[in-house]
Amino acid sequence: xxxxxxxxxxxGLIALFVYTKSVGVYNIFVxxxxxxxxxWAEVETQYQRRADLIPNLVNTVKGYADFEQxxxxxxxxxxxxxxxxxxxxxxxxxENIARFQEAQDQLSGSLSRLLVSVERYPELKAxxxxxxxxxxxxxTENRIAVAxxxxxxxxxxxxxNLRTFPxxxxxxxxxxxxxxxxxxxxxxxxxxxxxx
Numbered sequence: 001x002x003x004x005x006x007x008x009x010x011x012g013l014i015a016l017f018v019y020t021k022s023v024g025v026y027n028i029f030v031x032x033x034x035x036x037x038x039x040w041a042e043v044e045t046q047y048q049r050r051a052d053l054i055p056n057l058v059n060t061v062k063g064y065a066d067f068e069q070x071x072x073x074x075x076x077x078x079x080x081x082x083x084x085x086x087x088x089x090x091x092x093x094x095e096n097i098a099r100f101q102e103a104q105d106q107l108s109g110s111l112s113r114l115l116v117s118v119e120r121y122p123e124l125k126a127x128x129x130x131x132x133x134x135x136x137x138x139x140t141e142n143r144i145a146v147a148x149x150x151x152x153x154x155x156x157x158x159x160x161n162l163r164t165f166p167x168x169x170x171x172x173x174x175x176x177x178x179x180x181x182x183x184x185x186x187x188x189x190x191x192x193x194x195x196x
Contacts (some may be wrong), residue, residue: 020116025170034160035087036179039151046144047104050113054079054111057133061114061124071110071117078110092155097180100110111137127179148182155179 019038058072082103087096115134118124125131159178171177 008195021166021167022170022173025167026174028161029158029171029174029176032161033176036092036151036154036158039147039154040089040092043144043151046140046147048126050107050137050140050144051079051083052135053136057114057130057137060127060133062113071114075107075110075114078107080089082107094178094180101182152181155181187190
């Protein structure tokens with residue numbers, strides 16, 4: 001009779017180990033996802049801050065009658081497109097991140113062209129409102145870079161944990177999937193050509 005209990009005890013211990021391991025892995029994935037969701041919210045907050053500053057910048061620049069209207073229109077349109085893409089934290093797939101990033105990169109490019117064209121207007125460059133807005137935009141761009149870096153670090157930790165054995169088996173059972181990263185914009189590897 002005692003020998004019959006040994007296999008049952010071994011099977012019970014194995015089942016207990018698998019159960020505790022699966023619960024632990026599940027909880028770790030939930031915690032990692034919540035960290036990613038928090039980091040994503042910070043990224044969105046910083047992009048929203050930039051989007052909120054743009055109308056003030058455009059209105060300040062519009063005050064200069066001979067300023068290029070096409071440049072302003074491009075900034076306004078890029079802002080509208082960037083703010084129209086809402087990405088839920090539950091849907092941070094690589095494809096969706098790339099779509100979101102593309103719209104934000106278009107806005108960044110339009111803003112860069114706007115700031116470059118301002119160089120031709122010394123009276124605008126000296127305008128105190130413009131200088132303050134420009135400084136706020138520069139600060140916001142730095143905040144965006146920090147938020148994106150923190151988000152990518154959280155995603156890296158989550159994806160690494162997701163892909164390691166035996167976590168990858170449990171992740172499949174629970175439906176956890178890889179998250180997407182922010183990547184460098186196309187052409188970022190090429191240094192800009194500055195001429196004086």
